[in-house]
Amino acid sequence: MPELPEVEVVRRGLERGVVGRVIASVDVHHPRAVRRHLAGAADFSALLVGRRITAARRRGKYLWLVLQPPVDHAACAPVVPEEPPEEESAAVLAEMSPPALPPGHPAQGDALIAHLGMSGQLLVVPPATPDQKHLRIRFVFTDGGRELRFVDQRTFGGLAVATGEADLPAPVAHIARDPLDPAFDERLVTERMRRRRTGVKRALLDQTLVSGVGNIYADEALWAAKLHYARPTETLTRAEVGRLLGCVRTVMIAALEVGGTSFDRLYVSADGVSGLFERSLQVYGRAGRPCTRCGDAVRRDAFMNRSSFTCPTCQPHPRRARW
DNA sequence: AATGTTTCCTGATCGC
DNA sequence: TGCGATCAGGAAACAT
Structure with missing residues (x-):
């Protein structure tokens, strides 16, 4: 049933419920729910923990949450070496800091992609809510507020992290624009x-x-x-x-x-x-x-x-x- | 027994 | 004519 209108309703709910928040932990209860994340459940979770969600987007029946780039500890660490840095290490440090994006470049960053399949649900619920029978993935946030839960009876849906393409993630690239897209031709x-x-x-x-x-x-x-x-x-x-x-x-x-x-x-x-x-x-x-x-x-x-x-x-x- | 979706595979067709 | 690329259609993935 989740066709475009249903997915858009969910997207709007996520915009209100999770955008701006930081993921504290991710629990994958059923590996099938992340089967399209080829690196596996542990990698899926590791990529998400600590990330802030900055937007909720959709094309057709796909939706995705844009993730703020992770904090670059190397770049933030105080660059005050005990000894004056040799030229060589200064060059290495310079390489480690992220390159500046050209002006007007679309926002970079990873995206958490979701497809609801035939029975998938993305629910934003209070932490005390009893686990749903078909709970597949739980997201807890650092603010201790409502959780995000992926619940899917028939397991045709799934989530994956696509790296480095928030604008139009690669797994969505083959999908045509939908009739509600302003750029629909x-x-x-x-x-x-x-x-x-x-x-x-x-x-x-x-x-x-x-x-x-x-x-x-x-x-x-x-x-x-x-x-x-x-x-x-x-x-x-x-x-x-x-x-x-x-x-x-x-x-x-x-x-x-x-x-x-x-x-x-x-x-x-x-x-x-x-x-x-x-x-x-x-x-x-x-x-x-x-x-x-x-x-x-x-x-x-x-x-x-x-x-x-x-x-x-x-x-x-x-x-x-x-x- | 019916079911909202996508992907993948196979066989057919297209075009150079 | 031959080959790769593209297109069309069917089946599978699962739980109630």
């Missing part, structure tokens, strides 16, 4: 989509084409745009793609305004609050119930090992189908 996405040879829903779910869209919002946007999921991308007009992308944006913004979609307690904000967008879903999960636009019964098809919901009247099956 609609013309580019439109042309790329029309060059594909696949079904429109498949294209919508491809995070390297447009990010943040998952099964729920794909179905909702396709219904709003009156397009069938199996419509071949190469037959889409520019206007149709424009309409579709507009619907994606509208649906996501509406979901964001009510805290995202929660079918059960598997998705909650960082404060543990469920979103209310389930009430506003027009087709997703509504098989057999009337289309809110025309009254025809919503239909459910197996598609890509999951489900697709459509209104047979509003979204007629294309003559030529692709998926």
